[in-house]
Amino acid sequence: MKFHFAAAFVATSVLSLPALAQNYGSAGCGLGSIVIGPGEGFSQVFAATTNGTGYQTFAITSGTSNCKTTAQAAVLEQQESFMVNNYAVLSKEMAQGSGETLAGLSSTLGCEPSLQPAVASHLQKSYSRIFSQPGALAALDATRRELQSHPEASQGCSKLSI
Amino acid sequence: MFRLFSCLCLFSFLFVRVQGAAAQNSPAAPSAPSAPSAPSAGSEAPDAPASSGAAEVEEPVYPVERQRVTPLSSNAVSALGAARHRARTEKLAQTSRWRRLLFITPGWFSRSKSVVDSDTFFFAPDGRVDPEAELEASLEAMFHAVDDFAAPDVHPQCRFPARFAFFKDTLGLDDAHLPKPHCAKFKTWFANTRGDGASLVFSSYYLNNPSSMFGHTFVRVHRTHAENTTASRGSPLLDWSVSFAAFPTTNNPLLYAVLGLAGGFPGRFSMMPHYVKAQEYNNHESRDLWEYDLAIGQEGVTRMLASLWEIGNEHIDYYYFDDNCAYILLALIEIARVDVDLTSNFYFWVTPSDTVRVVARVPGLVTNVSYRPSNMSRLLERWEALEGEEREFAVLFTKEPEAFPFDWGPLTSEAKARVLDVMLEYIDFEEKLALGKEPDSKWAPIREKVLRERAGTRVISRSLERKPEGERPDLGHSTNRIGVTGGLLGASGTAPSVPFGQLEWRPSLHDLLAPGVGYPPGMELDFWDMVLRYKAKSTKKTKIGAPKNAPAKLTLHKFNLIEIISAQPSTGLLSPWSWRFRLGTEQRESCYGREKSCFLSGMALGAGLTVANHTRSVLAYVLPGVDLGYSDERDMTLFGALSASSGVILRPANQVRVGLRGNTVRRFGVNGAALSDWEARLDTAVSWSTNFETRVGAGYCARAAQKETLEASLSLFRYYE
Numbered sequence: 001m002k003f004h005f006a007a008a009f010v011a012t013s014v015l016s017l018p019a020l021a022q023n024y025g026s027a028g029c030g031l032g033s034i035v036i037g038p039g040e041g042f043s044q045v046f047a048a049t050t051n052g053t054g055y056q057t058f059a060i061t062s063g064t065s066n067c068k069t070t071a072q073a074a075v076l077e078q079q080e081s082f083m084v085n086n087y088a089v090l091s092k093e094m095a096q097g098s099g100e101t102l103a104g105l106s107s108t109l110g111c112e113p114s115l116q117p118a119v120a121s122h123l124q125k126s127y128s129r130i131f132s133q134p135g136a137l138a139a140l141d142a143t144r145r146e147l148q149s150h151p152e153a154s155q156g157c158s159k160l161s162i
Numbered sequence: 163m164f165r166l167f168s169c170l171c172l173f174s175f176l177f178v179r180v181q182g183a184a185a186q187n188s189p190a191a192p193s194a195p196s197a198p199s200a201p202s203a204g205s206e207a208p209d210a211p212a213s214s215g216a217a218e219v220e221e222p223v224y225p226v227e228r229q230r231v232t233p234l235s236s237n238a239v240s241a242l243g244a245a246r247h248r249a250r251t252e253k254l255a256q257t258s259r260w261r262r263l264l265f266i267t268p269g270w271f272s273r274s275k276s277v278v279d280s281d282t283f284f285f286a287p288d289g290r291v292d293p294e295a296e297l298e299a300s301l302e303a304m305f306h307a308v309d310d311f312a313a314p315d316v317h318p319q320c321r322f323p324a325r326f327a328f329f330k331d332t333l334g335l336d337d338a339h340l341p342k343p344h345c346a347k348f349k350t351w352f353a354n355t356r357g358d359g360a361s362l363v364f365s366s367y368y369l370n371n372p373s374s375m376f377g378h379t380f381v382r383v384h385r386t387h388a389e390n391t392t393a394s395r396g397s398p399l400l401d402w403s404v405s406f407a408a409f410p411t412t413n414n415p416l417l418y419a420v421l422g423l424a425g426g427f428p429g430r431f432s433m434m435p436h437y438v439k440a441q442e443y444n445n446h447e448s449r450d451l452w453e454y455d456l457a458i459g460q461e462g463v464t465r466m467l468a469s470l471w472e473i474g475n476e477h478i479d480y481y482y483f484d485d486n487c488a489y490i491l492l493a494l495i496e497i498a499r500v501d502v503d504l505t506s507n508f509y510f511w512v513t514p515s516d517t518v519r520v521v522a523r524v525p526g527l528v529t530n531v532s533y534r535p536s537n538m539s540r541l542l543e544r545w546e547a548l549e550g551e552e553r554e555f556a557v558l559f560t561k562e563p564e565a566f567p568f569d570w571g572p573l574t575s576e577a578k579a580r581v582l583d584v585m586l587e588y589i590d591f592e593e594k595l596a597l598g599k600e601p602d603s604k605w606a607p608i609r610e611k612v613l614r615e616r617a618g619t620r621v622i623s624r625s626l627e628r629k630p631e632g633e634r635p636d637l638g639h640s641t642n643r644i645g646v647t648g649g650l651l652g653a654s655g656t657a658p659s660v661p662f663g664q665l666e667w668r669p670s671l672h673d674l675l676a677p678g679v680g681y682p683p684g685m686e687l688d689f690w691d692m693v694l695r696y697k698a699k700s701t702k703k704t705k706i707g708a709p710k711n712a713p714a715k716l717t718l719h720k721f722n723l724i725e726i727i728s729a730q731p732s733t734g735l736l737s738p739w740s741w742r743f744r745l746g747t748e749q750r751e752s753c754y755g756r757e758k759s760c761f762l763s764g765m766a767l768g769a770g771l772t773v774a775n776h777t778r779s780v781l782a783y784v785l786p787g788v789d790l791g792y793s794d795e796r797d798m799t800l801f802g803a804l805s806a807s808s809g810v811i812l813r814p815a816n817q818v819r820v821g822l823r824g825n826t827v828r829r830f831g832v833n834g835a836a837l838s839d840w841e842a843r844l845d846t847a848v849s850w851s852t853n854f855e856t857r858v859g860a861g862y863c864a865r866a867a868q869k870e871t872l873e874a875s876l877s878l879f880r881y882y883e
Contacts, residue, residue, distance in 0.1 A: 089595075092613065095614075096616060096623035097621070098624075099625070107400060
């Protein structure tokens with residue numbers, strides 16, 4: 001069998017992926033868009049990752065993403081993907097004022113590790129403002145805004161304004 | 163015996179490695195239809211010469227389409243010659259480092275060969291089985307002119323960066339005589355994935371999915387971030403996880419099992435953020451994750467990634483038991499750590515937990531073990547932190563969630579926060595919230611209210627600290643088991659005893675009386691449990707399956723293809739279903755309507771409840787169910803049955819287990835006959851070390867209220883990889 005590596009590479013990393021991504025607004029580039037997908041994303045990820053089932057995902061990360069990203073867009077992508085995929089856990093940990101996933105989020109926001117307790121506690125206080133609009137991306141925007149208004153976080157988190 | 167024989171035939175058929183139709187399907191099924199340039203015709207005519215390579219008679223099938231052949235400069239020719247000479251003198255092709263790059267495994271019934279099935283992975287026509295030819299062909303390919311290829315990215319140096327690095331390391335290739343393609347795609351990919359460490363991650367046993375019952379392993383690459391700040395290094399959730407799993411081509415469960423065992427599905431690598439894997443396993447499937455940090459350093463990770471780039475899109479038939487996730491990942495770890503030997507520990511079966519033990523056994527290879535709890539483990543930990551009245555609120559919430567918000571009475575904010583945390587974990591567990599999934603319309607408004615009230619308390623939750631060392635998979639017994647048993651059989655009353663001896667082999671995995679360390683409590687998973695029994699000659703008439711003067715006899719006493727007991731204890735907050743399943747055949751010493759022993763084959767399915775004390779040192783279950791089967795007893799050729807299987811398992815110490823287990827069955831034959839069977843066994847298992855155990859047991863069984871037999875036995879068991 002003479003399977004053409006290059007063709008397969010191009011086919012999987014370029015042709016198939018934007019189709020999943022095109023309806024996804026600002027997260028339409030990169031990993032987040034692929035992992036999440038519009039609407040049916042969950043089952044797709046489930047299929048992708050459960051051992052026993054499968055999905056051709058290796059090529060996804062063979063290029064950086066669907067888009068020619070700038071460094072900033074890559075940061076945004078990571079924040080969005082992280083927020084969307086961990087939405088339920090993050091809303092819980094923000095309400096609790098602590099948690100490892102929340103620490104992960106603050107890491108994507110460029111916050112110094114020493115700031116994490118302060119960040120978590122501030123997000124707990126801001127809970128109702130962060131979740132005043134539905135959706136993970138709205139929550140991410142609100143989270144960045146809330147941290148910008150926090151004296152320490154606005155200094156200690158390097159990726160709040162993208 | 164005929165039935166047993168046919169049974170075995172079926173199962174050995176499963177192990178015939180069918181390089182079947184499924185393997186011919188395009189490995190990249192979702193995208194293949196939209197890939198007009200893929201020369202799919204190639205799969206129809208594997209031996210046809212490369213279309214553009216007809217200029218040379220001996221043109222091999224190149225992994226990467228070489229479009230023209232530029233002659234090498236004389237300097238390059240001599241450099242290649244010198245390198246080839248050095249490779250031959252140093253017998254480089256026989257080194258484990260080279261063989262590992264080709265993923266060559268020892269063949270137990272045939273030649274050693276690579277697990278990679280596709281020709282695109284090899285430069286030499288028989289590169290799959292001939293590492294020497296493959297080394298020479300690969301080495302030569304590294305010298306091919308960049309212009310020979312359609313794009314620099316498909317140049318052998320770019321397509322096989324691990325081999326290229328290997329040649330540079332071992333043969334001292336001079337850059338001056340080598341072409342220098344710009345490997346843009348590999349470089350971008352590598353910049354994005356590079357890491358400075360890695361962990362082997364074990365995802366705990368998941369009995370509800372046949373393909374996950376034995377656990378699963380994958381590798382987390384500790385990411386090196388472009389901005390080298392401590393903040394970005396902080397969260398392992400942002401690392402990459404590399405997984406190898408079957409890519410099924412059918413949804414039919416039966417075909418799935420057959421093709422899965424027979425290697426009918428291609429195996430595929432995937433690479434995704436670790437938070438996706440953590441969400442999937444912890445929160446969707448309720449499986450704990452154990453992460454073993456490996457001492458492989460940046461250089462090792464680089465080698466591993468380069469190799470992964472080479473093999474990532476290749477085609478590997480996925481055999482459930484050997485070329486599986488666990489094995490391939492060990493091979494990747496061996497590439498990172500050339501000085502350790504992991505894969506040669508395995509001969510026939512590879513279960514993921516065995517690979518974890520093999521890795522943990524190498525001195526210094528594991529530097530740290532961490533634990534990531536499943537949603538169920540988190541719920542239990544939060545629940546156990548509650549006291550008195552707090553528990554009542556939590557239980558009330560599980561019964562009447564609509565009644566929330568509650569009047570908390572005198573509860574402090576801290577106490578309220580603890581209860582609300584349990585409620586949140588309860589909702590997330592019930593709804594399996596993961597990967598952006600939203601709660602359903604019943605739970606969404608309730609969860610919202612609980613979250614707001616929780617945030618309003620301003621109490622910071624204490625972090626989860628439970629780490630059940632006793633369930634660490636590397637501390638558990640190995641999964642293969644071999645056993646020797648001696649005992650006496652007797653009938654009730656005065657009949658004399660008949661001595662018997664048994665040999666047992668069970669390749670996988672764990673039973674309720676086995677050492678509990680390293681396994682979740684209440685789990686039994688016996689796969690391919692096979693018992694041969696030898697009965698001595700009987701001189702007098704007995705009632706125990708041996709007429710007077712019966713000759714000594716060796717029989718297959720038991721063959722359970724699979725037996726599962728999932729005895730999940732109720733906790734006061736949750737009452738999960740416990741269940742069992744068995745498919746197999748068994749010899750009975752006392753049978754209805756005949757003097758000789760008989761065989762019962764079939765399946766049993768049951769569901770019920772389990773209770774346990776807090777430490778799980780006492781566990782009791784009742785699992786009523788139905789059986790279907792056939793036997794060679796009179797009137798019971800084909801039967802259906804109602805059954806109840808129950809047991810009490812005591813673990814007074816880690817080294818001692820006592821089990822009292824019983825089964826009562828009411829069988830209904832096709833012609834209207836009905837029979838009752840009772841069986842009970844009392845066993846005591848004592849471990850002398852992790853992998854060595856003795857069991858003393860006594861059994862009683864009655865058939866149709868008239869034939870009673872007793873059995874006493876002493877067994878020695880040895881677990882091994």
